Amino acid sequence: MRDVAIVGAGQTPYGDHPEAGIKELFASAFGAMADSVDRGFDATALDAAYVGSLGVGGSQLGITGASLTSHLGLTGLPVQRVENACASGGFALLDAVHAVGSGASDAVLAAGVEKMLDLSGDRSKYWLGVSGDTEYERLAGMTFAGVYAIAARRYLHETDAEREHLSRVAVKNHENGAVNPKAQFQREVSLERATGAPEIAAPLNLYDACPTTDGAACALVVPADEAREYTDDPVYVTGFGGGSDHLALHDRETITSLSAVREAAEAAYDRADKTPEDVDFAEVHDCFTIAELLAYEDLGFADRGEGWRLIAEGRTRRDGDLPVNTSGGLKAKGHPLGATGIGQVVEVFDQLRGDAGDRQVDGDVALSHNVGGSGGAATVFIYEVDA
Amino acid sequence: MGAHISIPMYERTVGQRLAFEGERCTDCGTVAFPPKGACPDCRNDEFETVDLSGTGTVYSHTVLSPGGAPPEFAGQARAEGRYVAAIVELDEGPRITAQLTDIDPETVEIGMPVSGRIRRIYEEEGVVRYGFKFGPADD
Amino acid sequence: MSVGLTDYGVSLPTYHVTAEVYEEVWGRFAARIDRKTVPAYDEDAMTLATAAAREVDAADAETLAVATTTHPQAGTLLSGPLSRSVGLDGPCRTLEFGSSWKAGLEALDAALSFGSGLVVASDTPEAPSDEDTEHILGAGAAAFAVGDDDPLATVAGSAHYVDAYLPAKFRDGADLTDLSLGGYTTEGFVEALSAVVDDALADAGLSTDDIDHAVFPQDDVKMSWRGGGRLGFDADQMSAGFVVNRMGFAAAASPLVGLAAALDAAEAGAHVLVAGYGYGHGASAFVLETTPAIEAPDSDAGVDDALDATTALEYGEFARLREVSR
Incomplete structure (x- = not known):
């Protein structure tokens, strides 16, 4: 398998876009991506595209991918929608990496898009629940927040973590979102406010949850040995892995560690020949605050049951030794489901190339972590730049 | 609009929902509930049906606020407010997600013994879907 | 047996x-x-x-x-x-x-x-x-x-009755309607009830005094209590099965919940009368005789x-x- 690189990455601002549907969001992200390719690129040279989307709203569930690329006049190339719920974007990138790495394709678009804020309340609640186990979790009246709340309760039971540590994740990610012009919430929140927010699914409150978001993101994947045709500063994808698991928490051996993530991380570290200690910063899937603590452990940043110490000690803040979610994460940057995994690439791309402005951190090795549902699917990528 | 579980889809699970029918691997004896396509332990695909006790303990739980209830549970949430969803570890080993009923949400604790009972789960297409919930175990 | x-x-x-x-x-x-x-x-x-x-x-x-x-x-x-x-x-x-x-x-x-x-x-x-x-x-x-x-209990006697008598209570869709016809309702009730109670007692070879617990229809407390009285039963006989006081009226289930309460109270060899009334109208009554098994600790x-x-x-x-x- 040949090495691959990302030579362009861009996204829409995340948030509410009443003026834009999925086509307009996609077009905007595609344009931002194209602008980021230092030497420019010919869109007609794309020879495949993978578009991550859950299809929220259901208005274009069939052949979503081509509905987007054709909107930009790009017809002819093979395009497909990739669906793994909130990890759809991560799996779109995984497919793109496989396509280029295998030698089958030389310029592949990995994209993600979701339009969530044009739905009525009932439809929105319906769509937010489609990625869990339908037959039992959903029919217990369970919500997306509820599933993570059950994991959080168990985590607080099994470890020495306290409720406040969950809120500290929100506080940290809002600190980062406050300096990200693409973030949905560009404001800080106090610990007092985060701990005192209205309960949504005990023990989780409103500030433990990510928002619903409109947004799209695009990345251009090419062979590493052709990367310099596009830019002097390519970002190499040196590690990648995917994993899967039972959809329902009750079918898993543990609910405080996601085996899909552990599988994906092991594959990514192995391929990149890296260890968790080598990672300089990471974008992780914090759809709920508890998910970030579980990610610390499943990615090997902390031992089982010890992840909360990273947040307690401030080590994952921007000025810590392992900054996590410098973008604001799903919590503050926003979570347009299918776009999220590609949006993480945009942050990593900007950070590794020194383009992250006020939130710039140091580092040559980065990791992104994207989870579908409550851990039914996951991807992990490791990125490097020339030192 | 709510989660669409077709009538035939629900029908295929009535043994589980009304009578805690699980399956036991003919090879290693592992009990699976709800039934799986392969043994969770050894991946053997032959099973015998077993009736589970429907009793167990709370493995973890959440208390859902009414405002976020899925549409098909909005009526329940409006009628009775916050409700408890839990993972229950059955005495035979498997875990299952279900609502807790007949209980004050504030008194639920991990490890608490519970037992199954048949309740209305929800109604779709005019058909009442019955199934188990759990409540405090009988003395 | x-x-x-x-x-x-x-x-x-x-x-x-x-x-x-x-x-x-x-x-x-x-x-x-x-x-x-x-x-x-x-x-x-x-x-x-x-x-x-x-x-x-x-x-x-x-x-x-x-x-x-x-x-x-x-x-x-x-x-x-x-x-x-x-x-x-x-x-x-x-x-x-x-x-x-x-x-x-x-x-x-x-x-x-x-x-x-x-x-x-x-x-x-x-x-x-x-x-x-x-x-x-x-x-x-x-x-x-x-x-x-x-x-726990065997049947000592039973009786049934039916006739045309326009109903004062009926169901209109899901909802119960009561025309509140007072004495008219009570008369029909007592007529049907007395027919089956008399016949069931005769069938069992018993008199009202032999009945330890009597359970009557409970859709109207006054009518039930007075009707039972007119049939010759007193408060001691009617109280054990009088579950309406804390349950309310549970329609077709009421006589049987009342019977269960009466059996809970009954000792071995007791006679329990249970009667049911249907508007429209008809009645049935059973006289049960409890056995020693009723006193087993788990029978309650x-x-x-x-x-x-x-x-x-x-x-x-x-x-x-x-x-x-x-």
């Missing part, structure tokens, strides 16, 4: 609401009882039936006789989900009764006639809250196993405890629940 009741159990809904709570809101409580039971959002006649049936050992029953006037899925067999819930699915005869409040006794009659079976009566009658008719309406279920294996259905175990609702909570449920 003679056929009789080998086991019995009851199930009551989650909640209750008291007379005081009604009086605060409506200025009066028309039911002359202390309180009545209220189903939770996830309870109905089927779930209560299941809970009562699960209290009873009837694993080998070949007949399932069900009574309800408030079938949650009209036009279908309540026996279907019920059978699966209690492990009677398969080769089992089903009989379902539900035209009148006599349905519970009709189901019992059928199972006794077959010599075996599981009898379940479950009801959740309704009416608009702003009508006096609604005040007495409660909910509940009772189940009886019928067979000849060491019964705990009706008294079950009535105590329901959770009180404020009127606002009750109104919210009903507004959403109905």
